[in-house]
Structures are given as C-alpha cells and as structure tokens.
Amino acid sequence: MAVGGFTSSTNDVEKNYPGKLTSYAAWACFTAAWGGLIFGYDIGISGGVTSMASFLEKFFPSVYRKEALNDSTDQYCKFESMILTLFTSSLYLAALVASFFASTVTRRFGRKRSMGTGGLIFLTGAIINAAAVNLGMLIVGRILLGIGVGFANQSVPLYLSEMAPYKYRGALNSGFQLMITIGILFANLINFLTAKISGGWGWRLSLGGAAIPAAIITIGAYFLPDTPNSLIERSFTDEAREELQRIRGTDVDVEEEFQDLVAASDASKQVHHPWKSIMERKYRPQLVMSIAIPFLQQFTGINAIMFYAPVLFKTLGFGDNASLMSSLITGFVNVIATLLSVFTSDRFGRRILFLEGGTQMFICQIIVGFLIKYAFGSKGVAVHLSSGTSAAVVLFICLFVSAFAWSWGPLGWLVPSEIFPLEIRSAGQSINVAVNMFFTFLIGEFLLKMLCTMEYGLFFFFAAWELIMTVFIYFFLPETKGIPIEEMYQVWKSHWYWSKFVPEEEEEEEEERKE
Ligand code: BGC
Numbered sequence: 360m361a362v363g364g365f366t367s368s369t370n371d372v373e374k375n376y377p378g379k380l381t382s383y384a385a386w387a388c389f390t391a392a393w394g395g396l397i398f399g400y401d402i403g404i405s406g407g408v409t410s411m412a413s414f415l416e417k418f419f420p421s422v423y424r425k426e427a428l429n430d431s432t433d434q435y436c437k438f439e440s441m442i443l444t445l446f447t448s449s450l451y452l453a454a455l456v457a458s459f460f461a462s463t464v465t466r467r468f469g470r471k472r473s474m475g476t477g478g479l480i481f482l483t484g485a486i487i488n489a490a491a492v493n494l495g496m497l498i499v500g501r502i503l504l505g506i507g508v509g510f511a512n513q514s515v516p517l518y519l520s521e522m523a524p525y526k527y528r529g530a531l532n533s534g535f536q537l538m539i540t541i542g543i544l545f546a547n548l549i550n551f552l553t554a555k556i557s558g559g560w561g562w563r564l565s566l567g568g569a570a571i572p573a574a575i576i577t578i579g580a581y582f583l584p585d586t587p588n589s590l591i592e593r594s595f596t597d598e599a600r601e602e603l604q605r606i607r608g609t610d611v612d613v614e615e616e617f618q619d620l621v622a623a624s625d626a627s628k629q630v631h632h633p634w635k636s637i638m639e640r641k642y643r644p645q646l647v648m649s650i651a652i653p654f655l656q657q658f659t660g661i662n663a664i665m666f667y668a669p670v671l672f673k674t675l676g677f678g679d680n681a682s683l684m685s686s687l688i689t690g691f692v693n694v695i696a697t698l699l700s701v702f703t704s705d706r707f708g709r710r711i712l713f714l715e716g717g718t719q720m721f722i723c724q725i726i727v728g729f730l731i732k733y734a735f736g737s738k739g740v741a742v743h744l745s746s747g748t749s750a751a752v753v754l755f756i757c758l759f760v761s762a763f764a765w766s767w768g769p770l771g772w773l774v775p776s777e778i779f780p781l782e783i784r785s786a787g788q789s790i791n792v793a794v795n796m797f798f799t800f801l802i803g804e805f806l807l808k809m810l811c812t813m814e815y816g817l818f819f820f821f822a823a824w825e826l827i828m829t830v831f832i833y834f835f836l837p838e839t840k841g842i843p844i845e846e847m848y849q850v851w852k853s854h855w856y857w858s859k860f861v862p863e864e865e866e867e868e869e870e871e872r873k874e
Pocket of ligand 1: 402536539540543656661662665693767768769771772795799
C-alpha cells in the first residue's frame with residue numbers, strides 16, 4: 360500500500376533474508392569499489408592540468424597566449440576554448456559508447472570481467488597520456504581512459520548492489536562514490552604538487568598517476584569472485600550457491616534467497632532481447648529513472664566545480680596557488696560528506712537525502728550567483744574579489760558540494776543499480792551510464808562557454824534545475840531502502856503513479872501464456 364501518498368512502505372515487503380555483513384563480502388565490495396577511483400581521478404585531474412601554464416603552452420598555445428597576455432578583459436570568458444574543453448569532455452563520449460559494449464560483457468561474461476577489461480584499457484590510456492608529445496596522443500589516451508570508465512561504471516555499481524546484503528546495500532554501494540571522491544581529491548593533491556615542479560613536465564606525472572588506480576582495479580578484479588546473481592544468470596548454479604553461502608556467512612540458511620535468485624534468473628531467461636524488453640510498458644518506471652536520475656545528477660552543476668574549480672577560482676580572481684588550494688578544500692569536503700551518506704542511506708532512506716540535498720544545493724547556488732553578480736556585475740570586468748567575498752564564495756561552494764556528496768552523488772549511482780529486475784539490469788545500467796556520460800560531456804564541453812555567455816546567471820540556471828529535481832523526487836521516486844533487489848517490483852506496485860504501469864501477477868501470467 361502506498362504510504363503518505365507518494366512512497367511505498369518497506370514493511371510491505373515480507374522477505375527478510377538472514378545473513379550479516381561478512382568480512383568476505385565487505386572485502387569483495389571494498390575491492391570492487393576501487394573502480395570508482397579511476398573515474399574520480401579523471402574528473403579531478405583535468406581541471407588542474409588545464410590550468411597549468413606548461414601544459415597549455417604545449418598543447419593549447421592559443422589559450423595559453425590568451426591567458427598569459429591576459430588579453431581578455433572579460434573575466435567570465437578568460438578560459439573559453441572549445442578545444443580545451445574537448446580535452447576534458449572527449450573522455451565522456453568514449454565512456455558513453457563503451458557502456459553499451461560493457462552491457463554485453465557484463466551480462467554474458469560476468470561483472471568482474473567487465474571491471475578487469477575496464478581497468479586494463481584505462482591503464483593503457485594513462486600510459487599514453489603520460490607520454491604524449493602531441494594533441495593527437497593526448498586525445499587517444501583520453502578516449503582509452505573513457506572506455507575504461509565506461510566499463511567500470513557499468514559493472515561496479517551492479518556488482519556492489521548484488522553482492523551486498525540488502526540491508527547494507529546503500530552503505531556498500533556508496534563505497535563506489537566514496538572512491539570517486541577519493542580519486543578526485545587524490546588527483547587534486549597530485550596537481551597541487553606537480554604544478555610546483557620546475558621544468559614544465561609536472562603534468563606528465565599528473566596524467567600518468569592514473570595508472571595507479573587502474574593497476575589496482577585490474578589486479579583486484581582478477582581475484583574477485585563474481586556475484587551469485589551473475590553466476591546463476593550464466594548457469595553456474597552450484598558455484599552460485601557456494602558463493603552466496605560464503606558472502607552471507609557459512610552458518611546462515613541461504614536457501615530462500617538462493618531460490619529467489621534462481622526464480623529471478625528463470626524469469627530473466629524469457630527475455631532474449633533486453634534492449635527491446637526495457638521499452639515495454641511494464642518497465643517504464645525503471646526506464647524513466649535510469650534516464651532522469653543521471654540527467655538530473657549532472658544538472659546539479661556539480662561538474663562545474665569538479666572539472667573547473669581551479670579555472671573557476673582563477674576566473675574569480677584567485678591567484679594560481681589559491682585556486683588549486685581552494686579546489687583541494689572542495690575535494691576534501693566532498694570525501695567527508697560522502698562518508699556521511701555511507702552511514703545514512705540505509706538508516707534514513709534515499710528519499711530524505713535526495714530532498715535535503717536538493718534543497719541545500721538550490722540555496723547555495725542562489726547565494727553564490729548573487730555573490731558573483733555583486734563582485735563582477737554583468738560585464739565581468741576583472742575586479743578582484745575582497746577577501747570576505749572570496750571566503751563566502753568558497754564557503755557556499757563547499758556547502759553545495761557537501762549537499763551533493765550525501766545525496767545526488769552516491770544516490771545517482773545507487774538507485775539505478777538497485778531498481779532493475781535481473782533480465783534488464785545490465786541494459787538498464789548501461790542507459791544510466793550513457794545518459795550520465797552524455798550530460799557530463801555536455802557540461803564539460805559547454806560549461807566555460809555558458810559561463811562566458813550566461814555569466815553569473817549560470818548559477819541561477821543550475822539552481823532552477825535543483826528545484827525541478829527535488830520536486831521530481833518528491834512525487835516520483837519511491838523509497839528503495841531495505842528491500843531485496845529481486846523484490847524491488849513491489850515499490851512500483853504500491854506507488855501512486857507508477858502502479859498504473861506495473862501489471863498484476865495474474866495479468867502478467869496471462870500475457871506470458873499468450874506469448
Ligand atoms: C558524478 C560525477 C561527479 C562526482 C563528484 C559523481 O557521482 O557522476 O559526475 O563529478 O560524483 O563527486
């Protein structure tokens with residue numbers, strides 16, 4: 360039954376599988392979560408590298424001249440260069456395409472193979488980037504990194520959600536986002552240090568540093584077990600039972616959960632064309648979420664900060680050192696606030712975090728918008744911010760980042776990975792990754808242009824989206840905490856709106872008979 364009109368009660372679900380969080384499952388999830396590190400490292404590294412003079416001079420001489428001569432009188436447009444943003448955003452286009460190939464690998468060959476493939480391709484990209492002597496090499500390296508990210512982001516969240524006991528799914532899945540944020544911070548820190556290296560080759564270390572997380576996930580994936588769900592899906596039924604026993608605890612009766620996984624797998628075998636099936640009316644709630652959640656996650660505007668924090672801070676008149684320092688601060692806040700979500704999403708639920716986070720981000724964007732309007736006005740003439748205004752900008756950006764970090768950041772990966780039935784899970788996750796990457800690409804590519812044309816209005820633009828997403832969650836996203844992943848259809852069945860799309864069991868059986 361719908362509770363409170365918009366949500367479904369977790370009490371409706373009678374399943375209550377026994378099983379604690381074993382150290383074995385915790386180890387597997389911890390190792391797989393390292394996949395987030397490669398994504399995070401990329402996000403964090405490009406902003407810092409593209410603000411290094413030696414890097415700009417070598418690969419983007421026109422941007423370098425513009426900045427060095429300071430021949431732009433308009434602060435907002437100082438860094439605007441399509442080719443520079445292409446360096447950042449080409450990775451996301453490659454990840455988008457790769458996520459569709461990853462869908463097949465993840466479904467046919469298992470989650471861990473997808474992770475390992477991603478790690479290896481990423482490693483190659485990191486090496487090429489570190490050795491780059493021209494723009495072509497740089498872009499090829501970026502594309503390989505993107506393919507790696509596409510595979511990892513497609514498989515790791517699924518792996519975590521399937522491996523975790525359902526009561527801890529939020530915490531363990533948030534490990535992925537935690538690793539993303541650690542990757543970003545690590546990259547910011549590396550940039551901060553390499554920018555100080557004389558001789559102008561520090562950027563090579565920054566780009567090559569990506570090889571470290573890549574090696575970890577490649578080796579880690581080799582030793583990881585696959586998930587019971589995936590083993591059953593690929594007909595390794597005995598191995599799946601043993602695996603389930605091992606991850607839930609040897610003293611636990613796993614029979615009920617195992618039978619449910621087998622039933623889910625049997626149902627999934629009826630589906631030969633997941634891409635066609637996912638379009639069916641009965642999967643509409645999941646399909647809408649797999650598009651809306653990543654789209655809205657990107658329209659929080661988080662990557663305006665994550666990609667371009669040093670550039671943005673420079674635009675605001677901060678010095679080189681202060682810019683990199685400020686991005687370190689936001690990176691640190693990002694990690695700490697994500698940790699909070701690890702401990703809260705299973706206790707308080709996904710919805711409350713989404714709603715609070717969205718509201719807090721909205722307020723912060725409005726304030727930052729006004730602070731910048733007040734400092735630059737609409738001509739963007741280089742007026743240096745007073746130290747009070749600079750501190751206020753950094754403070755509200757940190758409050759914005761923390762709100763994202765305990766809401767849309769982790770939940771943007773967790774919720775899509777837990778709502779799909781097995782038969783369309785891999786395809787659904789690919790849609791989630793592809794949509795996320797597409798809008799990450801758009802933001803990466805057009806953000807500096809938007810800053811140049813919309814000026815401080817950019818912050819109000821994102822604020823408007825934060826309002827929309829909060830209303831969307833309030834009305835359309837049911838609570839998913841504490842529900843076994845293969846029982847998730849119940850939340851749609853008891854939702855005020857989505858219940859119209861989910862057939863009753865009898866109707867479904869009738870439909871299957873007809874087929
Ligand atoms: C998003 C990224 C973002 C990162 C920031 C992730 O969940 O998908 O686009 O840069 O969080 O922590």
